[in-house]
Amino acid sequence: MDKNFFKIITGAVFLVLNLTACNSPAVISGTVEGAEKENTKIYLIQPEDLQHVAASYLGKIIDSAIVHSDGRFKFNNLPDTKEPTLYELAVQPTAKAGNYFNNDLNTRANYMPIIWQNGEHLQITARFTEFQKIFSIDNPSEINRALLNLRNIKQEAYQTHLANKQWNVEEGDELMAKEHAVLQYQTALMEFANSTPHLLPAMVTLRWVSPENDYERIPEFLVDQCTKWKVKEADHPWVKQLCKESEPKNLPVLIGDEFPNIQLPMMTKDTVLLNDVLGKKLTIVDLWASWCAPCRIENRKVLAPLYDEYHDQGLQILAYALESDERSWKAAAKRDGADRWLQSSDLQGDDAPFLKKIRVRTIPANFILNNNGVVIAKNLHGEELMDLVRSSFEK
Template identity: 55%
Template sequence: MNRICLKSIITVLIFSSFWASCTTDVAITGKIKNAPSNYKLYLIRPEQLNEVAASFFGNVIDSATIAEDGSFSFQQFSGNSASGLFEIVLQASGKAPNYLISEDPKTSNYMPVIFQQKSIKIAANFDEFQQSFSIENPSEENKALLQLRDIKNNAYKKYLANKTWQIEDGSQLLEKEEAILNYQKSLMNFADNSEHFLPAMQALRWVSPESDFERIPEFLVRQCQKWQEKNITNSWLNELCEMGSRKNLPVLIGDTFPEAMLPSITKDSLSIIKNLGSKLTIIDLWASWCVPCRKENRKVLVPLYEEYKSKGLGIIAYALESNEKAWKMAAESDGADAWIQLSELQGDDTDFLKKIRIRTIPANFILDKNGIVIAKNIHGEALIDLVKSEIEKE
């Protein structure tokens, strides 16, 4: 064989080897134990931030049949596919590939992964797919996702699993809300401390798949500021910061509470700012039909006001009422007529509620003597402790 031919063969072999490595090394493969024959795996790519962890959104990039030994490989997904955050979904035949089960981590049928143009090998059990999901030699970002998964699972077990609340009559609504908030705080803490943008965004979506951040708007603001300062170049950051825009959020901790002149229960129009307590003010949003609000009136606010009104505590209540008689009767029955009562008597469609951007009650804002919001949505014993601490400060 002459040297020209030998050289050509070597060139072809090298090129073939290079091409093969480009097309076969970059892949997502793995093994799923005990998967029934009617299940497949799907690779979903969320295009927008609000599509992450949301059912029926995201593009189906590839599908994989699970062999009898549990092995699978996404055949169409290759190095030509864009890097980023994907969701691997375990789905039964006949169901939408991008239908995600998120409520209980034990039954969740998907797991987010971050693809960075190199192969990923995974393993999981059919039962408890998300909880058992593992990645061989994961990247730092995928390590963060696995850590986040564990944080979510542990928080769910601690605060939400096997919990029941009497919410039909509203009597345990605040207890349920507190449990959900504690669960969310675990995920928010991860996002606040994460060095990786995409895992932080996954945490944000798990905090509220419904994109309801009315109770925790400060979290959105922190996240926007954090990643802007790190000069992240990702379209999801624009979405995050639009969500975290102050024009879309309730009054924040650290803000000056807005002034408003509102009709009182005695028909006078009163200024909020001119009626602040000399040390502390509770702006309380309630209604006669709100069971936990009525409970808070009687068991928390009345005793607090009686003990601390002479020491600088003020309470200004705003009632989401359309029935003046029901409002007055409820305030008198609860003893809540002892403090300032305001209402536009237009239910929940009022200029004041639009100004402070609140839709959910019970809600409250705790203001210092200058009208600065120092805390929000504090109830029960936590509110009692806060008032006592702030009033008794030197």
């Protein structure tokens, strides 16, 4: 055979092989160890809305793949996605729908967010019973590394602050301890969201911070995220949704805001404007009720000592009670020694106009104002509140 002809044929073969390799379909595949039963399925899910991220039953199932007896799986019907897109992989421990997510037990979460686009090959390793916990990607992209890092932060924060903890929430001290632990857990995630340069991992963080979509205690986080991403990704639909959620009308009064100058009905039967009774240095606007155990503890153990020590130096306490029965309100205030400071209530219970004006639903709650009525801190309790007041008067 002619050598030149041989070279031409050989080169053509290599060219075909190379073109075939280059044009081979991208895949998401891998191994899931310890499948519960034969023919277990893994699902590829797309959240089409910000509220669908990390939410059960809301994401759109794009494809499913059988996990074979050796643990291998491969998706065959991947979408034609030109831009990096957030998907979620999920295995089902029971006969749940394919887009069911377990968010209750952190270490048992059965799903993991990933970023994928057409042309990419993701090789996954996971374990059926601890899918999210040990989920890994071979040679992940920078943005998928960010998601894996977020997962690690979430797990570490959960183990540190929430794992194996049990609180008797009927006891006031324990309810506040639980709230503090939840906030510490959330803070670790929020720090990631505030620092990451990647939008989609930040949006996953937003949903992991509160799968219930309840940001009443941390509204500043939503505002900060909107401010950050509307500069970088203003046209992204999820950024638009985020910024709509973070509009002032949807959130409680924020740190840095001037507290509304509301007219309040007092226990003494007169009415006052809030700005007329501000302390010369600090004012604690305290939301409480006679039936709220942690509120009653706060009255006796925190507010009463602070009032006794600092009222003459410029500390004011204005308490608003969620009461419908005047006698119960007055009796509780007297028993706690809370009738020494200003007491207000519309006597309309949870339907209190004051709560609607400041957009708060949950007590105990408080706002700490400076002498101009600007919120400098909020929802501090126990030693944290005492430390803030003491440090303010020792300056």
